[in-house]
Amino acid sequence: MSDQDRMADKTDEELAREARAGSRRSFEELACRYKRRLFVFLRPRLASDEDAEDMVQDTFLKLYRNIDGYDPAYRFSTWLYTSAGRLAIDAFRKGGAAARNTVALTPEMQIADPAARPEAGSGGSGLWEAARALGGDRYRVLWLRYGEDMSIEEIAAVVGRTKLAVRVLLHRARTSLAGRLGPRPGAAAEAAGD
């Protein structure tokens, strides 16, 4: 088994423990696993892709410097997203590059039911684009819930809200997305046939 394979088999928490013990290689593996996930989490808060990439880099640098503060009793992803969220807030307050950038909902983003569009479930990401258009906290809680499979408690810790507030945000986000699901193309024909 190669060194690369051994790294890939390890959990995030094991890698974080090794990074805390001084392994730069383990931290790089963690960065490799999370850089894109962190990018899509941060991107709607920032003005451009470059700003989002810089924010990801800054987040990993901050984590590398503070790796001694990581408690292996908690999930690494929770710690990562909490730090990233705080950095994004700091950047937003500084008011420089940070700016809200929500994607305008275009007609192409109207998503049909997957039962009617089998290709959407296999390779498309239209629902995530629509989720990004929701902007702000709704997108973030959706990503943490369905992109990272976090529990409500973990999401509440990351976004600094109560569990009830997180559930309300998720409910509203799902309701908005459900409303944006287009009518099934076959539904009209079925109704006409009846």
Next chain:
Amino acid sequence: MLCALSRWLVSRSEDTGKKLPRAIERHIGRCPACGAYVRASMTVAARLRSERAAYLAKAPEFAVDLEAAALRMRPDRRGVETATKASRRFLFGLRPLPVAAAALFLVAAAAIVFRVTRPAPPANPQEMAAATAAIRSLTSAPKELPGVVGEAESSLDKERRILEKSLFSAADYLQARLNIKIERKSNPNSI
């Protein structure tokens, strides 16, 4: 109203795994809109999970370079230090007024609570003499005291004379009535 409650409970069930109440299940079975909501909600969750990989694949590929990030953050650090110095200047340069006001308040409060008095200086001989004279003047008899005493004595003498006259009168009456002779002692012991 029941539709909104039903949809919230469907969401709760999705997030917490709690079972839907029977009444809500019955409502969802009867209400086409709520039934559609349940289906759409399940579809949304399933599709978000299934489209995650495709969505991530659209993110740009970039390398995490900690050294470059450290170099980029250095100006920020300098900015932080400048901000810290500015805050110190603010603390020690622009805030003496509130600090002085607070100090003044504390001194005033201390003066109210703890009354500070100077110890009395030792008396000099002249002051001691003056104090002694003042005490003597207080204890000495006033000038009009003899006159007052004389007046009191004169009234007593008058009483005595009236009483003596009464006695002489009574003795004369008794001499005439009883045909006896009463003589006055030369040195009476009383009166």
